[in-house]
Amino acid sequence: xxxxxxxxxxxxxxxxxxxxxxxxxxxxxxxxxxxxxxxxxxxxxxxxxxxxxxxxxxxxxxxxxxxxxxxxxxxxxxxxxxxxxxxxxxxxxxxxxxxxxxxxxxxxxxxxxxxxxxxxxxxxxxxxxxxxxxxxxxxxxxxxxxxxxxxxxxxxxxxxxxxxxxxxxxxxxxxxxxxxxxxxx
Amino acid sequence: xxxxxxxxxxxxxxxxxxxxxxxxxxxxxxxxxxxxxxxxxxxxxxxxxxxxxxxxxxxxxxxxxxxxxxxxxxxxxxxxxxxxxxxxxxxxxxxxxxxxxxxxxxxxxxxxxxxxxxxxxxxxxxxxxxxxxxxxxxxxxxxxxxxxxxxxxxxxxxxxxxxxxxxxxxxxxxxxxxxxxxxxxxxxxxxxxxxxxxxxxxxxxxxxxxxxxxxxxxxxxxxxxxxxxxxxxxxxxxxxxxxxxxxxxxxxxxxxxxxxxxxxxxxxxxxxxxxxxxxxxxxxxxxxxxxxxxxxxxxxxxxxxxxxxxxxxxxxxxxxxxxxxxxxxxxxxxxxxxxxxxxxxxxxxxxxxxxxxxxxxxxxxxxxxxxxxxxxxxxxxxxxxxxxxxxxxxxxxxxxxxxxxxxxxxxxxxxxxxxxxxxxxxxxxxxxxxxxxxxxxxxxxxxxxxxxxxxxxxxxxxxxxxxxxxxxxxxxxxxxxxxxxxxxxxxxxxxxxxxxxxxxxxxxxxxxxxxxxxxxxxxxxxxxxxxxxxxxxxxxxxxxxxxxxxxxxxxxxxxxxxxxxxxxxxxxxxxxxxxxxxxxxxxxxxxxxxxxxxxxxxxxxxxxxxxxxxxxxxxxxxxxxxxxxxxxxxxxxxxxxxxxxxxxx
Numbered sequence: 088x089x090x091x092x093x094x095x096x097x098x099x100x101x102x103x104x105x106x107x108x109x110x111x112x113x114x115x116x117x118x119x120x121x122x123x124x125x126x127x128x129x130x131x132x133x134x135x136x137x138x139x140x141x142x143x144x145x146x147x148x149x150x151x152x153x154x155x156x157x158x159x160x161x162x163x164x165x166x167x168x169x170x171x172x173x174x175x176x177x178x179x180x181x182x183x184x185x186x187x188x189x190x191x192x193x194x195x196x197x198x199x200x201x202x203x204x205x206x207x208x209x210x211x212x213x214x215x216x217x218x219x220x221x222x223x224x225x226x227x228x229x230x231x232x233x234x235x236x237x238x239x240x241x242x243x244x245x246x247x248x249x250x251x252x253x254x255x256x257x258x259x260x261x262x263x264x265x266x267x268x269x270x271x272x
Numbered sequence: 273x274x275x276x277x278x279x280x281x282x283x284x285x286x287x288x289x290x291x292x293x294x295x296x297x298x299x300x301x302x303x304x305x306x307x308x309x310x311x312x313x314x315x316x317x318x319x320x321x322x323x324x325x326x327x328x329x330x331x332x333x334x335x336x337x338x339x340x341x342x343x344x345x346x347x348x349x350x351x352x353x354x355x356x357x358x359x360x361x362x363x364x365x366x367x368x369x370x371x372x373x374x375x376x377x378x379x380x381x382x383x384x385x386x387x388x389x390x391x392x393x394x395x396x397x398x399x400x401x402x403x404x405x406x407x408x409x410x411x412x413x414x415x416x417x418x419x420x421x422x423x424x425x426x427x428x429x430x431x432x433x434x435x436x437x438x439x440x441x442x443x444x445x446x447x448x449x450x451x452x453x454x455x456x457x458x459x460x461x462x463x464x465x466x467x468x469x470x471x472x473x474x475x476x477x478x479x480x481x482x483x484x485x486x487x488x489x490x491x492x493x494x495x496x497x498x499x500x501x502x503x504x505x506x507x508x509x510x511x512x513x514x515x516x517x518x519x520x521x522x523x524x525x526x527x528x529x530x531x532x533x534x535x536x537x538x539x540x541x542x543x544x545x546x547x548x549x550x551x552x553x554x555x556x557x558x559x560x561x562x563x564x565x566x567x568x569x570x571x572x573x574x575x576x577x578x579x580x581x582x583x584x585x586x587x588x589x590x591x592x593x594x595x596x597x598x599x600x601x602x603x604x605x606x607x608x609x610x611x612x613x614x615x616x617x618x619x620x621x622x623x624x625x626x627x628x629x630x631x632x633x634x635x636x637x638x639x640x641x642x643x644x645x646x647x648x649x650x651x652x653x654x655x656x657x658x659x660x661x662x663x664x665x666x667x668x669x670x671x672x673x674x675x676x677x678x679x680x681x682x683x684x685x686x687x688x689x690x691x692x693x694x695x696x697x698x699x700x701x702x703x704x705x706x707x708x709x710x711x712x713x714x715x716x717x718x719x720x721x722x723x724x725x726x727x728x729x730x731x732x733x734x735x736x737x738x739x740x741x742x743x744x745x746x747x748x749x750x751x752x753x754x755x756x757x758x759x760x761x762x763x764x765x766x767x768x769x770x771x772x773x774x775x776x777x778x779x780x781x782x783x784x785x786x787x788x789x790x791x792x793x794x795x796x797x798x799x800x801x802x803x804x805x806x807x808x809x810x811x812x813x814x815x816x817x818x819x820x821x822x823x824x825x826x827x828x829x830x831x832x833x834x835x836x837x838x839x840x841x842x843x844x845x846x847x848x849x850x851x852x853x854x855x856x857x858x859x860x861x862x863x864x865x866x867x868x869x870x871x872x873x874x875x876x877x878x879x880x881x882x883x884x885x886x887x888x889x890x891x892x893x894x895x896x897x898x899x900x901x902x903x904x905x906x907x908x909x910x911x912x913x914x915x916x917x918x919x920x921x
Contacts, residue, residue, distance in 0.1 A: 132737040142741055214740040215747075233737045245905065256332065259386040260722030264655075264715040265682075 123151035129170045130160060134213030135235030137161040142213060150175060158182050193234040193249045195227045201246035208238035208247060297524035300537045301671040304527050304702045306462050306625065308501065313465045313584040316592035318473065322608065327395045327599030328380050328636040329355065329366050334430040335437045336362030341393055347374045352407035352575055355393050364428045364438045368395060369577035369597035371402035383621045383638055387631025395599065410573035417445060420488055427569035428576045433559035434622065436640040444551060447490040451554035452540045455482055455496035455563065457505060458523060458530035461623025464643040466580035467560050469593045471505035474564050475512035481563040483516060484570060494518045497539050501525040527625060528700040532557050534669055546696050581637055583609050585646035596637050602644050603633040611646055620645035625701045656709040664703035664713060670696050674703040678713050681720035686727065689720050765791050769822050772799060798825050
């Protein structure tokens, strides 16, 4: 008799907890893939497509699914690769020789005298940072440009240059003391 | 009071035996006692009326956004004339310090730690010093807070103690929010005596401005803090305060007593919380020089065009204080003080604790220049390793953990440094001053702060790029759907058309209700056309011909529809690009590069304009230099293409 009572109690408990867990799974469901989100946060968001995926998020999703290598993000360079490897708990892979260090921030500049208004660069820009329309001069919104260089190869008249941002009072920063001492010598 | 003075005397007795006993004389933590050398510049009388060969006026002499010039090269300007307007936001205007001609508007090296060149207005004085009458167009002293703040802005007044924060921006918009107005006469940096001299000579002006502000903002408590090492200034200020309720308090001589947080703590015993401004806790502090500039604006309607500057240092035989015009080059001031040895080392702007070496000695005096210091360089000894003595933590006036901050900054663990309240550091340099290993601690903190700021800016940019990318993808998706919907509608229309062509007698089709108005109109037009044709030319319609006609009409309609919707929708191309595989993309890029290189080569060798009709104009206008550049570009493209070919066969 006592065995039946015990079984009943535990069965009832199992039902209760089962329902509770089932409800929690629906109520507190996490949207999207948290791993992909995490990786996406570490990517530089230049949306350059140099990894072979159309933007940073698709690459992050591919990484999360284990379909992509960790060393494909060229703008992020080695630091980003190491971060991704850490998140995914995989062995870091060496980067291509040219992409070991992150590049300085660059922006695209359109030579407005040469531009013919073909809108090819506008289509290529992943962040819609180029304004202009057919047969009208185009220009880059400097503060929106991510420096992905996608607009450079598509220009039929080669009027887009990548320039390193100029140092001004706004972005000047105190040098590191050790570096400063070495340059003085 | 008597117990207090007794205590002070006792501390002074102990001080020779235990120097740090002096720290019991004030309320904030830490602090250091450097060699002051203030008497150097006090030996000479105050100078004024020095007119340099040219005045260099940077558009940014303050914290915020640079002013916008409103004069041209060759313009003649009078003293006090507006030469650069305040931009929108946190910005103040610049005025001509004397009459003369604008001879240049170009980039000059600024008195800034970066040594960068920024836009400046250069005036060649004519020596007449012709002044505008009532340059600020002031009819009566300002009556309301809004008027007063506008006047401060128009007069170009900024905090002259060193930070250069526009004064109008730090005052509240309504009365009653401020409980304490503190007049900062502490001037704790070694060598500097310009505020001391100003208080001795213009105490009335300073007090008048303070009373005016106290009245306007209904501030109940006004207090002036002056360090004990300026007895003359204390006497003059006490005299000027007679009859008013302003209290002049002698504060201990310790560096950095003149810091805003320190003097506030000392005088009103309020510690300014982290990430907050003093006005949030009901305190407004003003430097004596700022107050004098305010008096000149409200009494005489004069903008800020000159300031007291200390010209001192161990390398000068006749150091002095001077009422210098803004824009006066440092080296001309230093020559007046007879430098010995010759001036072949960089001058310092500011005192030895917080000042910095300027990149060139001909940089101008700006609104925040309180001192030009000529200290011949001493042999620098290399910093040694940290011995963890903890002196820096003892000396820090903010009570931070300089040693921990140093380790984190050195190891580039900027987040950890930030968690240790890096941004509360006032960069006073006490830690570097006491460090027995001569580690430039404050430089590490400055660098770490800059890095943290950059990281934050970078994060903001990244977030922005992400949002824009997502928005773009959403837009492309939307356009694709719109296009598909349109195609479907068109297909339906075509079907209908075919049916119509079959039984031409039917003029209208009611059973097509879900079609859009435009499609209906197009269809109606087509039907009409069809009807006309069938009536006029061929009564008996060949089925095939009719279909062809219909197709033509459709194409025309489609074209018309496309041109009208061009700016919003671009069919075809986008879809294909997004659907391209990686392989295709790379191939396409290679193809494009090859084509470009070929085109360039062709234009170069034959210089025939036919090869590149778009670039015709530019090619013919190319100089030799450009051609060489183009050739190099082409070569690079070729090489890249080849490389790619090799790497992905």
